[in-house]
Amino acid sequence: MMDRTKPEAGMGGPNRTGVARNRWFLVAGGLFFAFGVGHLTATPGLMGSVHASALPPDVILLVDVVWNNVSVMMFGSAIVLVGASGRPAWRRPAAWVLAAWCCCGALLFVGFGFFIFGNMTTVPNWIGFVVVGAAVLIALWRDGARDAT
Numbered sequence: 001m002m003d004r005t006k007p008e009a010g011m012g013g014p015n016r017t018g019v020a021r022n023r024w025f026l027v028a029g030g031l032f033f034a035f036g037v038g039h040l041t042a043t044p045g046l047m048g049s050v051h052a053s054a055l056p057p058d059v060i061l062l063v064d065v066v067w068n069n070v071s072v073m074m075f076g077s078a079i080v081l082v083g084a085s086g087r088p089a090w091r092r093p094a095a096w097v098l099a100a101w102c103c104c105g106a107l108l109f110v111g112f113g114f115f116i117f118g119n120m121t122t123v124p125n126w127i128g129f130v131v132v133g134a135a136v137l138i139a140l141w142r143d144g145a146r147d148a149t
Contacts (some may be wrong), residue, residue: 021085024139029081031132036074039129083114095140102133
């Protein structure tokens with residue numbers, strides 16, 4: 001096992017506890033943050049349409065809660081990944097949970113896209129889940145490769 005106090009290629013300098021940061025986890029956290037900002041940027045257009053619709057108020061409330069919960073999960077995921085960059089014990093559990101969430105999100109968008117629209121391009125949100133999930137898996141892989149050297 002490596003000395004975690006020494007920065008490696010592709011790794012950041014040590015944090016205040018002397019542990020070298022994993023830059024790949026920082027990248028994955030930054031991508032999750034950007035994905036969350038993109039999600040919030042879409043809020044006025046999508047939620048404005050929902051609020052202006054003739055949907056029952058309880059349905060509008062449910063859509064609001066789910067939409068904003070996804071935003072909270074994206075920003076929370078970004079925080080966890082940034083935290084995991086400097087805490088080796090967090091890395092594997094955080095990466096597996098967040099990669100699984102991304103995989104499920106991508107599959108939901110692809111599945112519903114095909115089921116409702118007959119294609120994957122009408123609702124391309126799955127691309128964001130694939131990109132962020134891939135970054136999380138690369139962070140996990142690089143952390144494993146680092147441990148093996």
